[in-house]
Amino acid sequence: MTDTSDGLDFAAATTEPVEDWATDYDIFDPDYIADPFPIWDDLRGGCPVAHTDRWQGSWLPTKYDDVVALARMVPELSSTDPIVVKPPSDDTADANAYSTVNAPPISSDPPVHTWSRRLILPAFSPKATEAHEPFTRQLCQDLIAQFIDRGEVDAAGEYAQQIPPRVIAHLLGVDPERADDFVEWVNGVLGAGLSRPEVRTHYRGKIREFFMAEIADRKANPKDDLISELLAAEIDGEPVPDLHVAGTCNLLLVAGIDTTWSSIGAALWHLATHSDDRQLLVDDPSKLDNAIEELLRAYAPVTMARVVQEQTEFQGVTFEPGDKILMNFPGANRDPEAFENADVVDLERQRNRHVAFGVGIHRCAGSNLARLEMQVAIGEFLKAIPEFHLAEGANVTWAGGQVRGPRKLPIVF
Amino acid sequence: MRIIVDTDKCEGHNRCYSLAPDLIDVDDYGYASAIGDGNVPPELADAARLAVDNCPEYAISIEE
Numbered sequence: 001m002t003d004t005s006d007g008l009d010f011a012a013a014t015t016e017p018v019e020d021w022a023t024d025y026d027i028f029d030p031d032y033i034a035d036p037f038p039i040w041d042d043l044r045g046g047c048p049v050a051h052t053d054r055w056q057g058s059w060l061p062t063k064y065d066d067v068v069a070l071a072r073m074v075p076e077l078s079s080t081d082p083i084v085v086k087p088p089s090d091d092t093a094d095a096n097a098y099s100t101v102n103a104p105p106i107s108s109d110p111p112v113h114t115w116s117r118r119l120i121l122p123a124f125s126p127k128a129t130e131a132h133e134p135f136t137r138q139l140c141q142d143l144i145a146q147f148i149d150r151g152e153v154d155a156a157g158e159y160a161q162q163i164p165p166r167v168i169a170h171l172l173g174v175d176p177e178r179a180d181d182f183v184e185w186v187n188g189v190l191g192a193g194l195s196r197p198e199v200r201t202h203y204r205g206k207i208r209e210f211f212m213a214e215i216a217d218r219k220a221n222p223k224d225d226l227i228s229e230l231l232a233a234e235i236d237g238e239p240v241p242d243l244h245v246a247g248t249c250n251l252l253l254v255a256g257i258d259t260t261w262s263s264i265g266a267a268l269w270h271l272a273t274h275s276d277d278r279q280l281l282v283d284d285p286s287k288l289d290n291a292i293e294e295l296l297r298a299y300a301p302v303t304m305a306r307v308v309q310e311q312t313e314f315q316g317v318t319f320e321p322g323d324k325i326l327m328n329f330p331g332a333n334r335d336p337e338a339f340e341n342a343d344v345v346d347l348e349r350q351r352n353r354h355v356a357f358g359v360g361i362h363r364c365a366g367s368n369l370a371r372l373e374m375q376v377a378i379g380e381f382l383k384a385i386p387e388f389h390l391a392e393g394a395n396v397t398w399a400g401g402q403v404r405g406p407r408k409l410p411i412v413f
Numbered sequence: 414m415r416i417i418v419d420t421d422k423c424e425g426h427n428r429c430y431s432l433a434p435d436l437i438d439v440d441d442y443g444y445a446s447a448i449g450d451g452n453v454p455p456e457l458a459d460a461a462r463l464a465v466d467n468c469p470e471y472a473i474s475i476e477e
């Protein structure tokens with residue numbers, strides 16, 4: 001995708017070939033994006049905490065216990081800059097735009113993290129989440145009705161990608177007809193924008209503008225939606241600042257869309273390429289919820305970053321202040337020391353402490369909603385289309401870096 | 414058998430609640446607690462073990 005409505009270049013980043021993954025890895029390398037699993041396996045055996053100078057430098061842990069220990073390392077590791085590639089600091093106008101749209105609570109440390117997370121948790125509790133089931137189910141059925149007679153579909157672009165933006169719009173109380181815009185903005189932030197900070201800054205600005213207008217509107221006409229709820233909340237007797245509300249809405253849009261569409265897409269990719277697993281779920285839909293957990297484990301999409309605050313020794317390496325550490329939850333989920341037959345996708349796996357949603361204080365606040373969307377999206381798809389497989393010669397493309405999932409998934413049925 | 418939730422460790426993944434809804438309740442923020450005194454009737458022993466084995470925070474334990 002190179003021509004967006006704003007004329008910005010969304011092409012994939014170009015990378016130099018990698019020869020030594022332990023000392024020079026590249027999260028935007030096409031091999032890493034398409035098939036990171038053997039790379040993590042090799043690293044775990046030799047150099048479990050890899051390092052690179054590429055993309056402003058970072059560390060990559062690959063073992064479950066290490067990733068979990070690092071995720072719990074607060075306050076030594078800070079969440080204030082969860083994206084690996086920063087915009088250039090000499091670009092003052094952009095740098096300002098960047099720093100004023102933060103994304104609490106994902107980009108906050110305690111104590112701000114504690115209250116800003118508590119602010120949104122009730123909207124995402126298991127009980128609150130159940131209320132979005134009928135909307136989500138109807139949405140999935142309507143999407144399927146648009147292509148079921150065709151016998152073929154791009155299951156990433158025409159299905160997986162269409163679901164989360166509408167569910168989030170429904171939850172925030174904003175116009176679901178803007179779903180295509182949301183997808184473009186989120187692509188600009190977490191897709192192309194990951195390796196092109198100028199693209200990210202541009203789209204963050206658009207998202208902030210959008211939510212600041214929504215906030216002004218809710219102040220004049222409060223509604224029964226999450227934006228109004230956030231505006232009505234008080235912290236220590238004071239209303240939450242508008243920019244904070246805009247930042248949290250920005251996070252919910254960005255964190256709720258790219259991630260979930262990647263997970264739905266990866267699950268459909270797996271089922272399109274593993275007919276026994278597809279049949280298992282068609283024959284017994286009661287196995288779906290457990291299967292979704294295994295698909296989350298095997299194809300966890302999200303790798304956020306931390307910034308080192310003070311010099312820290314860890315597993316024989318020294319982190320210096322300012323170093324970035326990748327929270328490699330997807331790699332942790334493939335660690336044979338933590339999972340039996342870690343490389344086998346076993347939809348009936350019973351012991352599954354996977355960390356696709358992270359671990360510790362930043363555990364994905366939207367995990368119940370994400371699970372609901374996946375269960376409904378995959379369940380409805382299998383009900384309507386019990387038999388499907390990849391189109392012949394299908395050109396499946398994956399996005400990756402910090403959020404991994406299929407972006408084109410042509411299937412036939 | 415008794416099921417115990419360590420509320421200091423719980424981060425609200427809610428795996429326990431979906432695997433053992435007859436044993437675990439969650440509050441408005443998604444944090445878990447055992448229902449009643451945590452007593453696990455024999456027919457729910459498997460559900461209790463599943464809750465233990467799927468909590469990423471190791472927040473659930475069983476007392477035989």
Ligand code: HEM
Pocket residue numbers: 071079082105106107117168251252253255256257259260263300301302303304305327329355356357358359361362363364365366367369370371
């Ligand atoms: C399958 C889909 C999803 C995956 C795999 C996922 C994954 C993650 C991960 C790994 C984190 C932790 C990041 C860290 O440790 O720095 C996180 C945080 C977060 N996610 Fe998700 N997410 C998904 C869907 C969603 C949805 C649907 C929403 C809400 C609309 C959401 C909202 C959040 C929020 C608010 C945080 C920040 C929590 C905090 O910092 O306290 N996510 N997500």
Ligand code: SF4
Pocket residue numbers: 418422423424425426427428429430443444445467468469470471472473
């Ligand atoms: S699974 Fe663990 S962390 Fe999650 S709610 Fe239950 S006790 Fe808490």
